Amino acid sequence: MENVDYMKLVYEFHNEMLANKFTLVYEGEITHQITKAFTSLAENKMDSYSEDASMKKKVFHVMVECLQNLSKHAEETVAEDGTNFAGNGIFIVGRLDDENQGYQILTGNAVEKTKVVELKALLEKINQLDKDGLKELFKKQMREGSLSEKGGAGLGLIDIARKTGEKLEYNFIDIDDNNSFFLLRTKISRK
Amino acid sequence: MEVIKIKGTDDTPNVILDAESNIIEFSGRSLPEDVVTFYAPVIQWIEEYAKSPNPKTDVIFRLEYFNTASSKILLDILLKFEDILNAGSEVVVQWYFQEDDEDMEEAGEEYSEIVDIPFEMHSY
Secondary structure, X not given: OHHHHHHHHHHHHHHHHHHOOEEEEEEEXXXXXXXXXXXXXXXXXXXXXXXXXXHHHHHHHHHHHHHXXXXXXXXXXXXXXXXXOOOEEEEEEEEOOOOOOOEEEEEEEEEEHHHHHHHHHHHHHHHHOOHHXXXXXXXHHHHHXXXXXXXXXXXXXXXXXXXXXXXXXXXXXXXXXXXXXXXXXXXXXXX | OOOEEEOOOOOOOEEEEEOOOOEEEEEXXXXXXXHHHHHHHHHHHHHHHOOOOOOEEEEEEEEEEEOHHHHHHHHHHXXXXXXXXXXXXXXXXXXXXOOXXXXXXXXXXHHHHHOOOOEEEEEO
């Protein structure tokens, strides 16, 4: 009986993916190899239905930055229940449910609560800026920021906002006393 | 001086650093797994080159794509060439972008606003 329920769960999962137009769902460790595999998969898929070049480039760009954020920033901490978050996260690519068939990229990863305030401040700042404001912020961060040990330049989120011209949608959900789950949704619309 | 020739892959650029032939060129895609390690020999080479640069140096960028981690390192590279210019040699950046690639064109313009090196923009 249990086995039947489990099989049903897989079927439901399949239906949920279709209903939400999710074309790729991955949960686990994000490595450079995974990044390369997913971006080339997406490129090939978009080639197969002759997606236009500028859309392809945008999707590729946002995928790379999102995946690198996951691999570089996902916390190297262990949750109270023993879950190890290091370099792990959820990564979803889907189609937007609008008439002009844009894309969306969703990511989720654990973040230490001590870092949430700073991250929220950056997201809010990005969302308040217009095109020129984002350009200035990017230049400032490029000049003044330094590469972290993991090769993060603090530029990814700013760049995503610039390339898509969309506000960043985000949310933080409590995991336990020390960790939150950071969710980010990036829309790539046809304009 | 040592010649550096790195053949590009789908995530690392072609790099030519050849003082004798006076060719300094970056082309292709740049999203290496570890940007710092990939570009370390490049930065080292430029620092060595700065000790006795050619009277005129053209720095050629013909990149199709680079990620934000690379964009930070590219600025570091440009700042090294700015030092060479400030020390009295002529330096010009030749920035190539595909005709319809506004992002790459804008990236070149942004760098030219940050560093004090003359940029010549070329579409292809």
